[in-house]
Amino acid sequence: MYAYDEFDRAFLAERVAEFRDQVGRRLSGALSEDEFKPLRLMNGVYLQLHAYMLRIAIPYGTLNAAQLRRMAHVARVYDRGYGHFTTRQNIQFNWIKLEELPEAMAALAEVGVHGIQTSGNCIRNVTTDQWAAATPEECDDPRIWAEILRQYSTLHPEFTYLPRKFKIAVTAAGHDRAAIKVHDVGLRLHRNAAGELGFEVLVGGGLGRTPFVGKSIRDFLPARELLSYIEAIMRVYNQYGRRDNIYKARIKILVHEIGAEEFSKAVEAEWAAIRDGALHLTDEAIAEIRDRFIYPAFETRTDQPAELVDALADPRFATWHRNSVHTHKVPGYSIVTISLKPVGAPPGDATADQMDIIADLAERYGSSEIRVGHEQNLCLPHVAQKDLPALWAALDAAGLATPNVNLVNDIIACPGLDYCALANARAIPVAQEIAKRFADLDRARGVGRLHINISGCINACGHHHVGHIGILGVEKNGQEFYQITLGGRADEHAQLGTLLGPAVSYEQVPGLVEDVVDTYMELRAGPHELFIDTVARLGVEPFKERVYAAH
Amino acid sequence: MPLIEKGHIVEDSFVRVADDEALPEGASVLVGIDRFLTEAEALKARQAPVGVVWPNNRPIAEIAPHLGQLSLIALNFPSFRDGRAYSQARLLRERLGWQGPLRAIGNVLRDQFLLMERSGFDQIEAVKEADAEAFDEATHRYTVFYQPATDARPSLLRQRLGRTVPGVRS
Amino acid sequence: MAAPQQQKLKVNGPVAVTANRLTDGAVVWRTKAGGWSVELADAAVVTTADDALALLAEAGQRDLDAVGPYVAPVIVDADGALAPGNLRERIRVAGPTFELPH
Numbered sequence: 067m068y069a070y071d072e073f074d075r076a077f078l079a080e081r082v083a084e085f086r087d088q089v090g091r092r093l094s095g096a097l098s099e100d101e102f103k104p105l106r107l108m109n110g111v112y113l114q115l116h117a118y119m120l121r122i123a124i125p126y127g128t129l130n131a132a133q134l135r136r137m138a139h140v141a142r143v144y145d146r147g148y149g150h151f152t153t154r155q156n157i158q159f160n161w162i163k164l165e166e167l168p169e170a171m172a173a174l175a176e177v178g179v180h181g182i183q184t185s186g187n188c189i190r191n192v193t194t195d196q197w198a199a200a201t202p203e204e205c206d207d208p209r210i211w212a213e214i215l216r217q218y219s220t221l222h223p224e225f226t227y228l229p230r231k232f233k234i235a236v237t238a239a240g241h242d243r244a245a246i247k248v249h250d251v252g253l254r255l256h257r258n259a260a261g262e263l264g265f266e267v268l269v270g271g272g273l274g275r276t277p278f279v280g281k282s283i284r285d286f287l288p289a290r291e292l293l294s295y296i297e298a299i300m301r302v303y304n305q306y307g308r309r310d311n312i313y314k315a316r317i318k319i320l321v322h323e324i325g326a327e328e329f330s331k332a333v334e335a336e337w338a339a340i341r342d343g344a345l346h347l348t349d350e351a352i353a354e355i356r357d358r359f360i361y362p363a364f365e366t367r368t369d370q371p372a373e374l375v376d377a378l379a380d381p382r383f384a385t386w387h388r389n390s391v392h393t394h395k396v397p398g399y400s401i402v403t404i405s406l407k408p409v410g411a412p413p414g415d416a417t418a419d420q421m422d423i424i425a426d427l428a429e430r431y432g433s434s435e436i437r438v439g440h441e442q443n444l445c446l447p448h449v450a451q452k453d454l455p456a457l458w459a460a461l462d463a464a465g466l467a468t469p470n471v472n473l474v475n476d477i478i479a480c481p482g483l484d485y486c487a488l489a490n491a492r493a494i495p496v497a498q499e500i501a502k503r504f505a506d507l508d509r510a511r512g513v514g515r516l517h518i519n520i521s522g523c524i525n526a527c528g529h530h531h532v533g534h535i536g537i538l539g540v541e542k543n544g545q546e547f548y549q550i551t552l553g554g555r556a557d558e559h560a561q562l563g564t565l566l567g568p569a570v571s572y573e574q575v576p577g578l579v580e581d582v583v584d585t586y587m588e589l590r591a592g593p594h595e596l597f598i599d600t601v602a603r604l605g606v607e608p609f610k611e612r613v614y615a616a617h
Numbered sequence: 618m619p620l621i622e623k624g625h626i627v628e629d630s631f632v633r634v635a636d637d638e639a640l641p642e643g644a645s646v647l648v649g650i651d652r653f654l655t656e657a658e659a660l661k662a663r664q665a666p667v668g669v670v671w672p673n674n675r676p677i678a679e680i681a682p683h684l685g686q687l688s689l690i691a692l693n694f695p696s697f698r699d700g701r702a703y704s705q706a707r708l709l710r711e712r713l714g715w716q717g718p719l720r721a722i723g724n725v726l727r728d729q730f731l732l733m734e735r736s737g738f739d740q741i742e743a744v745k746e747a748d749a750e751a752f753d754e755a756t757h758r759y760t761v762f763y764q765p766a767t768d769a770r771p772s773l774l775r776q777r778l779g780r781t782v783p784g785v786r787s
Numbered sequence: 788m789a790a791p792q793q794q795k796l797k798v799n800g801p802v803a804v805t806a807n808r809l810t811d812g813a814v815v816w817r818t819k820a821g822g823w824s825v826e827l828a829d830a831a832v833v834t835t836a837d838d839a840l841a842l843l844a845e846a847g848q849r850d851l852d853a854v855g856p857y858v859a860p861v862i863v864d865a866d867g868a869l870a871p872g873n874l875r876e877r878i879r880v881a882g883p884t885f886e887l888p889h
Binding site: 099 | 790807809814873875888
Binding site: 073074076077080081083084087088096101104105187217218219220221222223224225226227228301304305309339344345 | 676697698699700701703704705707708712726728729731732733735736747758759760761762763764765766767772773
């Protein structure tokens with residue numbers, strides 16, 4: 067947990083006061099909507115189909131119990147009793163009133179939570195691995211570096227009106243849970259042969275209308291030079307990124323048009339001029355940020371304590387344990403994923419009551435810490451294994467123990483046309499219908515790991531390009547149609563999916579997905595060959611033949 | 618449009634002259650880049666201060682050979698959402714060492730004043746009278762600044778460590 | 788992506804002008820009296836592109852009551868009752884198409 071100090075608290079209070087003033091000026095007419103819109107967006111306020119939406123940042127996916135409880139409070143008092151966790155470690159409230167927004171924001175600011183830079187053409191909430199500081203795979207806590215970037219980018223005077231939005235993700239583990247290859251900048255923290263920390267820097271990844279996998283422009287950037295190098299990237303982009311066409315304004319287009327090599331040269335030239343300047347991070351500066359992260363006082367424990375072994379005799383608990391509990395770096399502890407994908411419910415939604423329950427459980431069993439992952443599930447990163455049975459019983463009672471993490475009905479979906487002003491087609495009901503087809507979790511488990519991602523428009527908030535099965539909603543003559551892709555992935559082997567065939571209607575989607583899955587079950591080399599590997603081995607053709615013959 | 622210099626509303630001592638207008642006798646003039654480049658000799662011969670509006674789409678480094686004959690540099694915000702001039706301003710101050718007046722012109726609104734000040738602008742030509750009057754409030758809303766920029770405000774990285782950064786203008 | 792505000796106006800049938808209320812974002816419809824109503828039934832309905840553009844221009848003159856006005860299709864039944872003319876507008880009027888969390 068990162069502890070905000072008096073500077074952070076003062077800043078947030080000042081930000082709330084500024085936004086209150088801006089809302090006041092808008093309501094009085096001193097600001098036109100054109101002038102106000104970028105200001106509200108910079109505070110995470112959108113105008114959607116039915117109401118204003120407030121997007122709150124969960125920097126590097128880390129929350130404490132008090133913060134989650136405050137989100138429950140905001141959901142209850144200012145919204146309709148629930149919130150939606152997004153694919154970028156944010157939470158959204160869908161029914162907020164503009165008049166009440168300053169109050170809601172003040173309530174959130176009291177616990178160090180805000181919507182700053184969750185929208186707008188600025189550096190957005192920096193995301194990372196939801197298992198940070200818990201997984202044995204990582205070389206350092208990536209949140210340290212995400213926090214340094216958060217501070218650096220907050221209200222940056224030079225980079226608040228970029229050509230387009232800018233998303234940075236950091237991973238410090240070999241297995242990438244932060245999807246860094248599909249971000250504007252992806253940072254892979256690793257150690258060189260001398261044992262020093264540094265970043266591989268990727269640029270120009272992204273999804274949306276023109277998807278790209280990021281290109282590596284530096285193998286090893288010494289960690290203490292992170293900010294000057296990022297500033298060099300931002301300065302090149304701010305000056306030379308396209309501003310003539312909103313659809314070509316992301317950094318990926320600039321990198322694509324001039325080439326990664328040219329882009330890298332421009333960055334290196336800019337960097338050479340600033341690397342020894344004010345942004346050089348001293349060891350003290352890094353240590354100061356590092357010291358503000360509070361880690362649990364892990365006790366000396368052993369794996370597989372008696373309480374756990376006994377409980378594993380219960381098949382329901384054992385099933386959940388196999389699915390939702392992961393290896394921790396400290397013996398006797400585990401990482402627990404809380405599925406926000408109960409079959410038939412909107413993916414990623416949590417009610418205020420559920421948020422309160424999770425906050426309580428985090429306090430009781432998880433060092434008061436909660437994480438949010440891009441898969442739209444929550445996570446308790448530090449749970450003593452002896453507490454797992456009690457935790458499971460409490461989660462189960464609250465409808466939060468569906469053992470479907472990473473399975474076919476753990477579907478990632480954007481809000482789609484049911485909420486979003488940009489969407490062309492619905493996403494949530496499609497996810498619900500597909501999930502119901504696999505409601506028999508034994509069947510879903512038999513299928514194994516399979517990520518379905520659904521976006522309601524080409525902006526790709528549901529990351530459909532990198533779903534093992536990707537589903538993109540489009541509009542044809544006023545009707546909803548869906549394009550299906552296979553073989554995308556968001557991890558360290560990131561790649562974009564391949565189109566399966568012609569778009570199908572809303573009603574046809576669940577059946578088609580079922581056919582794809584059945585085809586995989588038939589064609590796979592064995593139960594250990596994952597869906598994504600079968601697609602890699604065979605391509606989409608065999609799927610296409612089978613699926614379109616049936617429809 | 619009201620001009621704010623170092624926090625105060627002032628009279629503009631420069632006359633903005635379009636490319637096809639005659640140069641007013643003896644007055645300080647602010648001209649566009651084309652005129653500045655094509656009439657460089659004539660402008661020098663006038664013996665009156667000259668300022669230039671440097672365009673967003675021309676690398677600011679190219680202004681370096683001309684700095685000696687300039688008394689004002691203006692950078693344009695075609696829309697307040699277009700932030701290229703922030704980078705140009707910082708480079709002018711921090712890289713090219715420009716100490717003279719640096720003016721923000723165009724679609725310049727209250728909510729961007731602070732960013733402009735932090736990026737090195739010391740003159741701001743506001744679109745709205747009410748915004749100009751609110752300058753002091755708009756630039757003192759915050760007491761905390763996370764990152765170092767061109768201005769002398771202590772940034773949090775430094776505040777926390779009690780260190781100062783060389784090369785930053787005060 | 789292609790919000791109606793960004794699309795070229797095509798009018799083949801009855802249309803109304805809709806927007807979101809500034810204070811709370813509620814869906815509102817332009818009325819014959821030149822105001823805004825949360826009831827679709829109160830909407831001024833026109834059937835030609837010229838009339839729709841005129842209604843839209845008049846609605847857009849002041850952005851203090853409602854935000855982002857655009858022309859939306861409506862259905863007029865035999866009794867003259869109004870219904871939203873496409874899925875997007877049905878969702879705006881009736882809310883999301885699934886049960887909300889509670």
